[in-house]
Amino acid sequence: MKQSAIISNIFELPFQLPLEELFEPLLSTKDLLIERIISTGQTTPSGEWYDQERDEWVILLQGEAKLTYETGETYQLIAGDYLLIPAHQRHRVNYTSSEPPCIWLAIHGDLS
């Protein structure tokens, strides 16, 4: 089907950001999710870990953040940094900047 393109801008933020992290699906199929995540200082609650069923390829497009794997490695991320977080790689986000907000682009799926 031929169609006109719908163009959006990933850096355009809502006028008022919620207190929680904002997860917005940009494209979703049965196998894949492309989402934008906006963080403004939130971190993974102490003692908790993300343990995801699917691989996640993620890029930080704005802001600064810190990511820790359960194995102990800690990664300081700046705008443009990307990595693949394999499924069930337990990880947490220790820090996200609020000025500017962190803008993440994440791709979830079978990426291995």
Next chain:
Amino acid sequence: MKQSAIISNIFELPFQLPLEELFEPLLSTKDLLIERIISTGQTTPSGEWYDQERDEWVILLQGEAKLTYETGETYQLIAGDYLLIPAHQRHRVNYTSSEPPCIWLAIHGDLS
């Protein structure tokens, strides 16, 4: 398999850019390709169209570009703009900035 993350930065360019557009796979599976494209003024040759087998979700992360669909719609893109180009949606790139270079992130796959 648990492993240390390999972190790269999408804004880090090679010291010397080639004369041609640079296509670099960042992650490739049987179903999906995530690639970085760097353009420095190149455009689709006159009279030619991209006609791709797979859907492409693409975001321009740096620079400015102009995209035209065969149906006539023309889109001016700035950093952060993203869109889905359906498979076989014939399109061409009419303009890409060279200062700064265009940095694109493209996801190719079955996205519909």
